[in-house]
Amino acid sequence: MKKIRLYQNTALSLGNSIELSKDNSHHLNKVLRFPDGKNITIFNGDGFDYDAKVQRLKKITSISIVSKLKNDSESKLNLTLAQGIAKGEKMDFLIQKSIELGVTSIIPMQLERSVVRLKGDRAQKKIEHWQKIANHACEQSGRAVIVNICQPTLLSELLGNQNHNGFVLHHRANISLAQMPEYSSATILIGPEGGLTDQEVADSTNAGFKPLLLGKRVLRTETASLVAIANMQLLWGS
Structure with a gap:
């Protein structure tokens, strides 16, 4: 056994x-x-x-x-995923796999194109559901910490926090990770299924988030998140 x-x-x-x-x-x-x-x-x-x-x-x-x-399984990179809330099982999948890849915190984001809107008791039940998924992912992946699932957050609230090295992913950016210096902590902002609006990208970059391009192809939200995490861990973490 x-x-x-x-x-x-x-x-x-x-x-x-x-x-x-x-x-x-x-x-x-x-x-x-x-x-x-x-x-x-x-x-x-x-x-x-x-x-x-x-x-x-x-x-x-x-x-x-x-x-x-x-337990020495933690990455040296302190990585937060600010993820536009995805529909149904996509968000469950994103939470599970991002924790396996070593993120230290997950912030579900209420963005303009988010189809799922969470408030009150419904929001709390969903957070509890996601936290259970996170706990099981820590069990399975051999981690000895618990990754916190934050309350649903508005973009203005995220951008008001200055304690981050922010990266905003969008397909019109022109800078890749290979062109970035090494960081010991970072926050990745990724839109929901419909992506980030032009205004959200502009607000993020005006607040200091660095535009980041993952490749020449347009990726689905669940693909973009995991590719970004995996590449940051490869370059800056473990």
């Missing part, structure tokens, strides 16, 4: 025994039918992996922490 990694939102320390969350218990017992007495890996987002022995008592599943190891 392959090594099992689970995210447990609990303080963890050597020698302690803790009760697994309901979802984790169900996954081990009902989905994996994991044997009692075997070890799994647990992480809580503090950058460490914890080796733990499974101890099952009736309906309660607990684990005993037996060792702790620093």
Whole structure:
């Protein structure tokens, strides 16, 4: 059986025994039918992996922490994806794959051409759904941090934050990543299915975002995001 990694939102320390969350218990017992007495890996987002022995008592599943190891899977590039909210499963896919590629934060963007509009309870439920996808992606990819899914954000709010090295992707730009200096942190702004409007591009560049061209071909939003992340990680990260 392959090594099992689970995210447990609990303080963890050597020698302690803790009760697994309901979802984790169900996954081990009902989905994996994991044997009692075997070890799994647990992480809580503090950058460490914890080796733990499974101890099952009736309906309660607990684990005993037996060792702790620093996880060095993080990229040296602190990368934020400001992604125009895409429809349906595209956004789920983007979140999952961008986390596998090493982004450190994801900002769902409410842009002019966004078909999906999120407010109130609907927005909160969608964020909770995306956060679960993010947590599972961290489990699967071997990361020991949790990537935060921010609240839906307007462009004016993003541009008002000066603490970023911003890049705005659009097919009329004329500068590629190969022509850029190396950065240790960056924010990528990418439009939804319909792309960014001319005004959004102008507002972004006026706020200091650098226009970025990925190639001669026009890419779909889900392709552009992952290509940009992969190339930045190759050039500046891990």
